[in-house]
Amino acid sequence: MLPFERVAIIGMGLIGSSLARAVRALMPTVRLTVHDADADVRARVLALDLADDVTDTAAAAVVDADLVVLCVPVRAMRAIAESFAADLSPGAVVSDVGSVKGQVLTDLGAVLPKGVALVPAHPVAGTEKSGPDAGFATLFANRWCILTPGPDADPAAVARVDAFWTRLGANVETMTPAHHDMVLAVTSHLPHLIAYSIVGTASDLEGVTSSEVIKYSAGGFRDFTRIAASDPVMWRDVFLTNKDAVLDVLQRFSEDLTALQRAIRWGDGEFLEALFTRTRAVRRTIIDAGQDTDADDFGRPHGS
Amino acid sequence: MLPFERVAIIGMGLIGSSLARAVRALMPTVRLTVHDADADVRARVLALDLADDVTDTAAAAVVDADLVVLCVPVRAMRAIAESFAADLSPGAVVSDVGSVKGQVLTDLGAVLPKGVALVPAHPVAGTEKSGPDAGFATLFANRWCILTPGPDADPAAVARVDAFWTRLGANVETMTPAHHDMVLAVTSHLPHLIAYSIVGTASDLEGVTSSEVIKYSAGGFRDFTRIAASDPVMWRDVFLTNKDAVLDVLQRFSEDLTALQRAIRWGDGEFLEALFTRTRAVRRTIIDAGQDTDADDFGRPHGS
Ligand SMILES: NC(=O)c1ccc[n+]([C@@H]2O[C@H](COP(=O)([O-])OP(=O)(O)OC[C@H]3O[C@@H](n4cnc5c(N)ncnc54)[C@H](OP(=O)(O)O)[C@@H]3O)[C@@H](O)[C@H]2O)c1
Ligand SMILES: NC(=O)c1ccc[n+]([C@@H]2O[C@H](COP(=O)([O-])OP(=O)(O)OC[C@H]3O[C@@H](n4cnc5c(N)ncnc54)[C@H](OP(=O)(O)O)[C@@H]3O)[C@@H](O)[C@H]2O)c1
Known part of the structure; x- marks a missing residue:
C-alpha cells in the first residue's frame, strides 16, 4: 500500500524536481500536483512533464493532497505555509526538505492548523546545481533522509513519511531538530x-x-x-x-x-604528519560506509 | 627529435610512476631507468613493467641519463641528489616534480656539480592516492606544468624540459620559484x-x-x-x-x-548572498577554462 496517494510539491528547484521525478519513477500511481512561484519554471515543469498538475498558487496545489512537501529555501517556508494553511485537507501531512530543522519546526508549527500533522525531513543529498533541469530521479537513492518530528508529532504520520522516503530509495533516520x-x-x-x-x-x-x-x-x-x-x-x-x-x-x-x-x-613536522595520517584514515571510513566513491579524484575524467 | 633519450626517474610513487607510464606511452623509444628506495616498490615496478631498468641505488639509475627527474617529497630531494651527484653524466639535466619550488632550487643547486643543468618543474596534476599502483599515463594530459628555472639556468636545458612535458601532453608555463x-x-x-x-x-x-x-x-x-x-x-x-x-x-x-x-x-543576509553569488561565478570560469568537469557533483555516480 502506498503511504500517500495525492502528493503536492511546493517549489520545483533541484530538490523539488528530483522529488517529483523520483515519485513518478517509484510510485507512478501517486497523483502529483506541484507549484512553483516562477511562471517560467511552471512552464518548464509542464514541458518536462514532471507532474499531473501544475498550479498557479500553492493553495491550489495542496487542496486535495494527503502529503505536502515544501521544497523552498528555509526562510521562505513560513510565508508559503501561511498562504495555503486554510486550504489543507483535514488529516493532511505537511513535510519539507529544508537543510535546517529547528527553525522549520517552529515556523511551520506556528502557521499550520490543528488536525494537520507536521513531519519535517531532510534528505542528505544534493548537487551544486539549481532549478528544475538540475533534478534527477535517483538523487535520493541510497542516501540518508533525516526526519525531525516535534515531541507531539503523530506517530502514524511519522511512519508514513518514513515509508514515503524508504520507497524513494532513501535510508531513513529520526532525530531531534536540535x-x-x-x-x-x-x-x-x-x-x-x-x-x-x-x-x-x-x-x-x-x-x-x-x-x-x-x-x-x-x-x-x-x-x-x-x-x-x-x-x-x-x-x-x-x-x-x-x-x-x-x-x-x-x-x-x-x-x-x-x-x-x-x-x-x-x-613541527611531527604534528603535521600525525594529523594528516589521521585524516587519511577518515577518508577510508567514508568509502567503506558507502558514502563516497573510491575512484581517484572522484572519478573525474583525466586526459580529455 | 626527442628532447631526451635516456631518462632516469627517482621515486616511483603516484607521480613518478605516472611519469614512467606517460614516457612509455608517448616516447616509447626513450630508455627509461628508475629507482625507488623501497625494495617492495622496486619489485612492483618490475611486475608492472614500468621501466627498462630498475636499479637498487639512485646513483646507478642516473649514470647514463641525459634527464633525471626527482619524484620524491620535497625535503627528501637534497639527500638523494647528493647521493648521485658524482655519478651524473656531464651535460645531464636534473629536474623534479616537487610541489614547492624555491626550496628545491636552493637544495638541489647546493649539491649538483658544475656542468649539470638544473630545471625544476611542477606538474599541477595529481590525485589523493600514493604509490606505484596509483599512477596512470594520462595524469598530465592537458594539465599545466610549471617550470621554475633559476636566473642562471641554461636556456637550452629549459627548452628541452619544456619540450619533454609538452610531449607528455602538458601545457608548459615558466615563472620564478617565488x-x-x-x-x-x-x-x-x-x-x-x-x-x-x-x-x-x-x-x-x-x-x-x-x-x-x-x-x-x-x-x-x-x-x-x-x-x-x-x-x-x-x-x-x-x-x-x-x-x-x-x-x-x-x-x-x-x-x-x-x-x-x-x-x-x-x-547580515545581504553580505552572505553577495559573497555566495560571487563565488558561484568563479566556478563557471573554472569550467569554462577546462579546469574541471561541469558534471553534477563531479560526475559522481548517483543511485548506485
Ligand atoms: N541543494 C541541496 O543540496 C539541498 C539538499 C538537501 C536539502 N536542500 C533544501 O532544499 C530546499 C530547496 O533547495 P534547492 O536546492 O532545490 O534550491 P533551488 O534549486 O534553488 O530551488 C529553490 C526553490 O524554492 C523556490 N523559492 C525560492 N525563494 C522563494 C520564495 N521566497 N518564495 C517561494 N518560493 C521560493 C524557488 O522558486 P523559483 O522557481 O520562483 O525561483 C525554487 O522552486 C532548501 O530548503 C534547501 O535547504 C537542498
Ligand atoms: N600527489 C600529488 O598530487 C602531486 C602533484 C604534483 C607534484 N607532487 C610532488 O611529487 C612528489 C612525489 O609525490 P607523490 O604524490 O608521487 O608521492 P608518493 O606516491 O607518496 O611517492 C613518494 C615517493 O617518494 C619516495 N620517498 C619518500 N620519502 C623518501 C626519502 N626520504 N628518501 C627517498 N625516497 C623517498 C617514496 O619512496 P618509497 O617507495 O620508499 O616510499 C616514493 O617513491 C612530491 O615532491 C610532491 O610534492 C605531488
Whole structure:
C-alpha cells in the first residue's frame, strides 16, 4: 500500500524536481500536483512533464493532497505555509526538505492548523546545481533522509513519511531538530562556509591574479569551487537559521586551524604528519560506509 | 627529435610512476631507468613493467641519463641528489616534480656539480592516492606544468624540459620559484591545509559522534576528506618548505572567515548572498577554462 496517494510539491528547484521525478519513477500511481512561484519554471515543469498538475498558487496545489512537501529555501517556508494553511485537507501531512530543522519546526508549527500533522525531513543529498533541469530521479537513492518530528508529532504520520522516503530509495533516520542542526553544521554547513570563504579569499588577492587562480586550480582549489557554487539564497538561509550551531563549530575549527598555523610557523613536522595520517584514515571510513566513491579524484575524467 | 633519450626517474610513487607510464606511452623509444628506495616498490615496478631498468641505488639509475627527474617529497630531494651527484653524466639535466619550488632550487643547486643543468618543474596534476599502483599515463594530459628555472639556468636545458612535458601532453608555463610558491599556496596548499584542518575538527567533537560525521558526510564534508587523504609526508614537506607563502594566505583567509562569522552573527543576509553569488561565478570560469568537469557533483555516480 502506498503511504500517500495525492502528493503536492511546493517549489520545483533541484530538490523539488528530483522529488517529483523520483515519485513518478517509484510510485507512478501517486497523483502529483506541484507549484512553483516562477511562471517560467511552471512552464518548464509542464514541458518536462514532471507532474499531473501544475498550479498557479500553492493553495491550489495542496487542496486535495494527503502529503505536502515544501521544497523552498528555509526562510521562505513560513510565508508559503501561511498562504495555503486554510486550504489543507483535514488529516493532511505537511513535510519539507529544508537543510535546517529547528527553525522549520517552529515556523511551520506556528502557521499550520490543528488536525494537520507536521513531519519535517531532510534528505542528505544534493548537487551544486539549481532549478528544475538540475533534478534527477535517483538523487535520493541510497542516501540518508533525516526526519525531525516535534515531541507531539503523530506517530502514524511519522511512519508514513518514513515509508514515503524508504520507497524513494532513501535510508531513513529520526532525530531531534536540535541534534540534526548540530550534526549538519559539522558535515555540511561548516564545509560550505569554509568553501565559500576560501573561494572569496582566492579571488581577491594581490600578487596572484584571478586568471592564475583559475589556471592552476587543479591543485585542490577547484574542489572548493564546486561547493561554493551552491545556491546563494538557499545557503544564506541555512546560515541565518542555524546560526548558533554554525558559530559553535566554526569556533572549534578556528582553534584547530590556529594550532596548525602554529605548527607550520614552528616547523613541527611531527604534528603535521600525525594529523594528516589521521585524516587519511577518515577518508577510508567514508568509502567503506558507502558514502563516497573510491575512484581517484572522484572519478573525474583525466586526459580529455 | 626527442628532447631526451635516456631518462632516469627517482621515486616511483603516484607521480613518478605516472611519469614512467606517460614516457612509455608517448616516447616509447626513450630508455627509461628508475629507482625507488623501497625494495617492495622496486619489485612492483618490475611486475608492472614500468621501466627498462630498475636499479637498487639512485646513483646507478642516473649514470647514463641525459634527464633525471626527482619524484620524491620535497625535503627528501637534497639527500638523494647528493647521493648521485658524482655519478651524473656531464651535460645531464636534473629536474623534479616537487610541489614547492624555491626550496628545491636552493637544495638541489647546493649539491649538483658544475656542468649539470638544473630545471625544476611542477606538474599541477595529481590525485589523493600514493604509490606505484596509483599512477596512470594520462595524469598530465592537458594539465599545466610549471617550470621554475633559476636566473642562471641554461636556456637550452629549459627548452628541452619544456619540450619533454609538452610531449607528455602538458601545457608548459615558466615563472620564478617565488611566484610559483605564492600561486600554489593559494590554489593548492591553503585548500589542503583547510581540508586537513576541517577533517580533524569534525573527527573530534563532543555532541556529534564520528559515525554520524561519516554517515551524513554527503552534505559537503566528504569532498574535504578526499583532499585530506593526500600523502601525509608529501604534504608535511610542502607546509614546512613553503611556510611564508602559506602563512601569508592563511592570514588572509582567517580575516575573510572572521568577516563571514560576523555577518552570520549579526544576521547580515545581504553580505552572505553577495559573497555566495560571487563565488558561484568563479566556478563557471573554472569550467569554462577546462579546469574541471561541469558534471553534477563531479560526475559522481548517483543511485548506485
Ligand atoms: N541543494 C541541496 O543540496 C539541498 C539538499 C538537501 C536539502 N536542500 C533544501 O532544499 C530546499 C530547496 O533547495 P534547492 O536546492 O532545490 O534550491 P533551488 O534549486 O534553488 O530551488 C529553490 C526553490 O524554492 C523556490 N523559492 C525560492 N525563494 C522563494 C520564495 N521566497 N518564495 C517561494 N518560493 C521560493 C524557488 O522558486 P523559483 O522557481 O520562483 O525561483 C525554487 O522552486 C532548501 O530548503 C534547501 O535547504 C537542498
Ligand atoms: N600527489 C600529488 O598530487 C602531486 C602533484 C604534483 C607534484 N607532487 C610532488 O611529487 C612528489 C612525489 O609525490 P607523490 O604524490 O608521487 O608521492 P608518493 O606516491 O607518496 O611517492 C613518494 C615517493 O617518494 C619516495 N620517498 C619518500 N620519502 C623518501 C626519502 N626520504 N628518501 C627517498 N625516497 C623517498 C617514496 O619512496 P618509497 O617507495 O620508499 O616510499 C616514493 O617513491 C612530491 O615532491 C610532491 O610534492 C605531488
